[in-house]
Each structure stands twice: as C-alpha cells, then as structure tokens.
Amino acid sequence: MKPPPFAYYDPTSVDEAVSLRAEHEFDSLILAGGQSLVPMLNIRLARPEVLIDINRIEDLQTVRVTDTHVEFGATVRQHHLEVDPVVREKLPLLPEMARYIGHVENRHRGTIGGSLAHADSAAELPTAAITMDAEMVIAGPNGVRVEAAQDFFAGWMSTTVDGDELLVAVRFPVPRAGTGYGFVEVARRDGDFALAAAAAQLTLDESGRIASAAIGVASITDRPVRAGAVERQLVGMLPTRASVREAAAAIVEEVTASDDMHATHAYRRHLAAVVTARAVTAAVARAS
Template identity: 60%
Template sequence: MKPPPFTYCDPESVDEAVALKSEFGVGALVLAGGQSLLPMLSMRLVRPRALIDINKIGDLQRIEHRDGVLEVGAGVRQYELEDHTTVGALVPLLPEAAGCVGHIETRHRGTVGGSLAHADPAAELPCTAVALHAVLVVQGRSGTRALAAQDFFRGRLTTALEPDEVLVAVRYPVPPPTAGHGFVEVARRAGDLALAGAAAVVDLDGDGRIAAASVGALGIADTPVRAAEVENALIGEAPAEETIARAAQRIVPSVTSQDDLHATLAYRRHLAPVVVRRAVAAAVAHAREMRNGT
C-alpha cells in the first residue's frame, strides 16, 4: 500500500518544529528515523495531516556529558549508543541494550528519541530509560519541561507529549563507576520484539551486599515497568543466587499483558522472573568485577 496524502515539513530548528506542531496539532507526526512510522503510514494505520521531518536539526544529534549527566539528543541514531566511547564508558547499559534493538541496518536509521516517543512497551530503550532514572526533555509553545521516564510513558504507544511538543533530549544520570549492569531479553528470533526482557543496575557496598539496585522490565505490560518491589527485596541483601531468584519473583504481579500472537499471559508470567533474575545476576557479576578492578 501507499501512504495517505500529507503535508511534508522540513524544519531546520527545534523552534520551527514546535511551531509546525502547534499549527497542525494532533494531525502532525514527527519523522525521525522512520523505522516504525513509515510502515504504519504505508499500511495506513496512521493518517497525519502533516509529517514533520526533524533530520536537519543538528541540535537534536548531540551527545554531551556534564555534571554527572549524559545527555543524548533525540535525533541521535541508535547505533551511536553502541559505538560512542563516552556512552560506553559512562552508561554501559545503553550500548548493551541498544545492540538488541532490531538489526544493525535499522539501528543506523532509527533514533533514540524516535524509540522513546513511539513508546512500544516491548522496546529496549524505553525500558533502559526507566531503569536508569532518565529524564526526558520536551519542548513546546510554553517552553521546555523535563519528565521522569516513568511518567513519560502513559500506555501502549502513548506518552505524556502534548500536541505541540517535541521530544528533544534524554538525560541519563551516570551510575557510580563501581555499579554493574545487566540486560537480558527473550525473543523468538534475533531482531524480533522481545516477549519479555529486563535491565538492571546494581552497586555493592564494601561488604559485598547490594547497596543500590534499579530494575526495569519490558514486554510484560502496556508500559515499561519499574520493578520497585524487586529493588526493595534486593537492597541490603547479600546477592546469593537464591536471594536474587526470590526477589525476581516479585515482578510477577506486574505482568499484565494479555495473550497475543507471540505469547500467552501465563508464559510471560513464567518468563518475567527469569529475565529479571538473569539481568540482576549479570549486574551483580559486573559490580564485583568493578569492585575488584578486573
């Protein structure tokens, strides 16, 4: 099929993009990488009045580190999270998760902001945003505002963006250098959307106990899930296998996805604690390596 007719707009600044969003309102869609949007257009699942192409906006393609925060522009390509030296050194969970996004060809076009704004609950980057306590920066007619990742995702393919707003950047607090990370997902084939997945960041204290833990899960609900109950069960504990496994079971009540063509609710309830356990165990192993300087 062919896309429906629309007005094509090619702004060169964020202010211009915001003005266009204000002009067309809910009838405007933003084109970044187009890896999700273009197939939806071709199948006429969406019928925008206007398509706002943000690829010329250089301000959206920056990666900067300052004051303990890694800021990634919404227009940064997903493969850059894998290849960028600063990203890998400061927030190593990002390149590990980004490597699971689709295929290398799609990651060379897909953008960080595009994945976040699309808000697919089975996608990797929304999950890592939640697990890393990221802040999403959006700009509209009234100015700029910052939203915690957990508040940005409102439902399946639904976000807190207002009709006149554009996502401009995501800010990741840099974890302590002693923290370890883990990312695990299960999919039918490499590159497919995950049936379930988990991201974890863990820091250990001098006695080897879990001093801090942050866990996110994907593919199990209408939004990426912050696994607070799992975190609470881990903090202060020695990271033995049985302790991690017992804590991982606390994710089960958060599994609310209904049966679909890919998996049943019962299977995802079985799978969710498995991926959480593996992600936390990987994060603990990395944290021990960091503590031991290996």
C-alpha cells in the same frame, strides 16, 4: 502499499518544528528515523494530515557530556550507543542494551528520541530509560520542560508529550563508579520484539550486599515498568543464585499482558521472572 497523502515539512530549527506542532497538533506526526512510523504509514495504521521531518535540525543531532549526565539529541542514531567510547565508559548499560534493538540496519537509521516517543512497551530504550532514571527534555510553545522517564510513558504507545510539543533530548545520569549493569531479553528470533526483557543497575556495599537496585522490565504490561517489589527485596540482600531468583519472582505480579499471537499471559509471567533474575545476576557480576 503506499502511505496516505500528507503535507510534508522539514524544519531546520526546534522553534520552527514547535510552531508547526502548535499549528497542527495531533493532526501531525514527527518523522525521525522512520523505523516504526514508515511501516505504520504504509499499512495505514497512521494517517497524519501533516508529517514534520526533524532530521535537518542540527541541535537534535548532538551529544552533550558532563561529569554527571550524558544528553542525547532526539535524532542521534541508536547505533551511536554501540560505538561511542564515552557512552561505553559512562553509561555501559546503553551499549549492552542497544545490540538488542532490531537489526544493524535499523540501528543505523533509528533514533534514540524516536524509540522513546514511539513508546512501545516491548522496546529496549524505554526500558533502559526508566531503569537509569533518565529525564526527557520536551519543547513546546511555552518553552522547555523536563519530565522523569517513569512519568513519561502514559500507556500503550502513549507518552505525556502534548500535541503542540516535541521531544528534543533525553538526559541520562552517569551512575557512580562500581555500579553493575545487566540487560537480558528473550525473543523468538534475533531482532524480533521482546517477549520479555529486563534491565538492571545496582551497587554493592563493602560486605557484598546489594546497596541499591534499579530494575526495569519490558513487554509485560502496557508500558515499561520499574520492578519496585523486586528492588525492595534486593536491597540489603547478600546475592546468591537462590536469593536473586526468589526476589525476581516478585515481578510476576506486575504482568498484565494478556494472551496474544506472541505469547500467553502465563508464559510472560515465567519469562519476566527469568529475565529479571538474569539481568540482576549480570549486574552483580559487574559491580565492584
């Protein structure tokens, strides 16, 4: 199938893109990597009057590194997370996560900002973002605002970006030295959407007990969620196989996804506990 007709713009600056968004608001859609939007256009799930292609905006293609943060422009490709040695050194959870995103071809074209703005509850990047306490940088007619990742995802494929705004970057804080990390996903086939996925970052104290924990879980509700109940049980715990599994079981109460063509509600409850326990176990093994 071919997409419906639309007016096409390819601005070369953030200001120009924001001006177009302000003029057309929810009648417009943003084209970044197109890995989700183009199929949606072709099967008429999306029918914008205006398509704003942001790939010519050089400011959105940059990576800024400081001692405390790494900021990715919205059109930085997902493949960058796999190959950049700075990312591997400062944010090792991201390359661990990135290999699960679609296929190699998708990651070479798909963008970091595109995945976050698309806000699929089964997607890997949103899950990593809430786990790592990322910040979303959003430009609009009134300037730039920053929103915490946990507040950014508003529901099924929905965010807090308004009709006259544009996600321009995402900022990840660099975890302290010795932080362990893990990402585990279960899908029917390699590259399929996750039936359940979990990301974990944690630290250990001198006695080997868990000092801090951040757990994000995907594909169990209408958005990626932080597993607060699991985190609270983990902190102060001496991690063993049994104790981690017991703590991870608390995630099942967060599962609201109903039966669908991919999995039943009961199976997702089971998987949520499994991937959470495995992600935490991997993070413990890497912590020092």
